Amino acid sequence: MIVRASQLFLPTLRDDPADAEAASHKLLVRGGYVRQVSAGLWTYLPLGWRVHQKVVQIIREEMDAIGDQEMFAPVLTPAELWETSGRYDIPEVFKLEDRSGRRFVLPLSHEEAFTFHARELQSYKQLPQAWYHFQTKDRDEPRPKAGLLRVREFVMKDAYSFDRDEAGLDESFQKHGEAYARIFERCGLVFQRVQAESGLMGGSESEDFLAPAAAGENMLVTCENGDYAADMDVAQGVPRAPEFPPSLDAPxxxxxxxxxxxxxxxxxxxxxxxxxxxxxxxxxxxxxxxxxxxxxxxxxxxxxxxxxxxxxxxxxxxxxxxxxxxxxxxxxxxxxxxxxxxxxxxxxxxxxxxxxxxxxxxxxxxxxxxxxxxxxxDIRATKEDDACPVCGGKLRVHTAIELGHIFKLGTRYSVPLDATFLDEDGSEKPLVMGSYGIGPGRVIAAIVEQHHDANGIVWPAEVAPYDVHVVALQGAEEIALQAAEAYSADGLAVLLDDRVARPGEKFADADLIGAPIRITAGKKSLEDGKVDVRNRASGEETRLAVSELGKKA
RNA sequence: CGGGACGUAGCUCAGCCUGGUAGAGCGCCGCCUUUGGGAGGCGGAAGUCGCAGGUUCGAAUCCUGUCGUCCCGACCA
CATH class of the missing domain: 3.90.960.10 (YbaK/aminoacyl-tRNA synthetase-associated domain)
Structure with a gap:
């Protein structure tokens, strides 16, 4: 596939937006990936949506690989379901009415909807089940922030598992955790899987996937020797021993x-x-x-x-x-x-x-x-330089982004919503549930936080909006097109910069946009039929004949 | 919700203190020149200065209110 920059809606900016502080916020806006509509509300422009779709596809493949079934539930949800589950009064829930006054909510996650459908599960013979969808979540966040990091509306992949007992849940939970690790690895992310705080709404146990990043909202505690990682909220660092003065018999x-x-x-x-x-x-x-x-x-x-x-x-x-x-x-x-x-x-x-x-x-x-x-x-907060509870090494504290969160819900939703099944012994039992969420938008922000330099984004290959960025300098349009076609023929996505613009501008935009490979065709190419192949991450550049281009290069 | 900052052209900002004909750079349109790291020249389009009141002969500028956006905190299934 070849897309011509001259036809593309790709509004890159020379200056950082005035209201941005996080690197991912600045670069995604400058690179023409996203635009803000209102606080915490974002439009993905063509390039941004391509990246989003790539992340979605990675998630989909890994969820399908563990046997989860994709489906699609509505956003608009009857308020009664939320009253039954007890979540209707959460302040973050957006509420609205239809013309006849019937009340609805815009879900912040879809436990109620999926548990509603799980009522159709009737027998232990049907279990376990795991269902997921990619659907919009709305949250009346008191303070959206940092571009895509905390928003009021976003697409989430949320999955729900239904098991007959705790042992089954343990297994489902573990499977999803492993799938999550594969997803984030494929996205090129450095991350830690840690025990998390279950929160007031959650079930018995939960784990976070945290990506260390300058702009994160979570605090990640790790041991210098790599054998301990925890969310600050639950970390159990060991403080140094005090130097006590001599003891007294009484205060x-x-x-x-x-x-x-x-x-x-x-x-x-x-x-x-x-x-x-x-x-x-x-x-x-x-x-x-x-x-x-x-x-x-x-x-x-x-x-x-x-x-x-x-x-x-x-x-x-x-x-x-x-x-x-x-x-x-x-x-x-x-x-x-x-x-x-x-x-x-x-x-x-x-x-x-x-x-x-x-x-x-x-x-x-x-x-x-x-x-x-x-x-x-244990009510003390762990702090930097505490000793590791495993090995005694020094603990370090980093800010981090919460990429995904997996919960053991137990019967938190199946009991109030009456989602039960008949077990082997003929007894009626509530389904034992888990839920597993990833926000692709936040994953994108985390990738940019971890993969950028002074000139722009440096996309990992699997999530780049285009695999190859071909810069056509004046006079070399034809050979540039040939180069683009060589990659396209191998199934790669090519952005062909055919705009009427000066070289410096095209190079700057290519760095900003961050495709892994940049091809330059210029007047030298007219003489020797070769183009420059540059690696965005390393800066290494080689000259190759057009006939040598393609996946192998 | 508490604290702070900011709203002036598509973008980044100056002007406000000390009231008197709305500015710059970039971008955009036309022409010329230039073409391997964000060129240059000439000409041009573009803003009811967030909104509403008030003070004043006169308000982008002073006062009050309000809305919006960002940052810190609280909050965050």
């Missing part, structure tokens, strides 16, 4: 004027900040105040705290703090606090400096169990 009050941060406190007392504790009062939805306690050099992980409490929470207000402790933030501690204390595991042993619940005073020698009672849980 001792000490005046610490102005020391309202851990930094100032450690400096004032001349101690290791890891030998202090930090108190953070939080309030549960029922109004009960709980004291979260972590080591002075640690930060509270809100996700872990959420799991430990089993409920949402918010920071306490200054008034609430004063009422409960008789002191202000900066001098708070667990000793004497009449309420629940959730302390990080790191505070289980040792004596720490803690706030005295008296402004300007602290206690040293505070020991859990002796001086206060606490429920222990």
């Amino acid at each position: 001792e009050e000490i005046e610490t004027p102005g020391a309202n941060t851990i930094e100032k406190l450690a400096e004032l007392l001349g101690i290791d900040d890891a030998a202090t504790s930090k108190a953070m009062p939080v309030v549960k939805p029922d109004g009960v105040l709980v004291l979260a306690l972590v080591r002075g050099d640690d930060r509270l992980s809100e996700d872990k705290m959420l799991s430990a409490l089993g409920t949402d929470f918010r920071p306490a207000t200054d008034d609430e703090i004063r009422a409960a402790f008789g002191a202000s933030g900066g001098s708070l501690g667990p000793v004497g606090f009449k309420g629940e204390v959730v302390a990080d595991e790191m505070l289980r042993t040792g004596q720490f400096v803690a706030g005295a619940n008296r402004d300007g005073w602290h206690l040293r020698g505070v020991e859990a169990g002796r001086d206060y009672e606490a429920r222990f849980a």
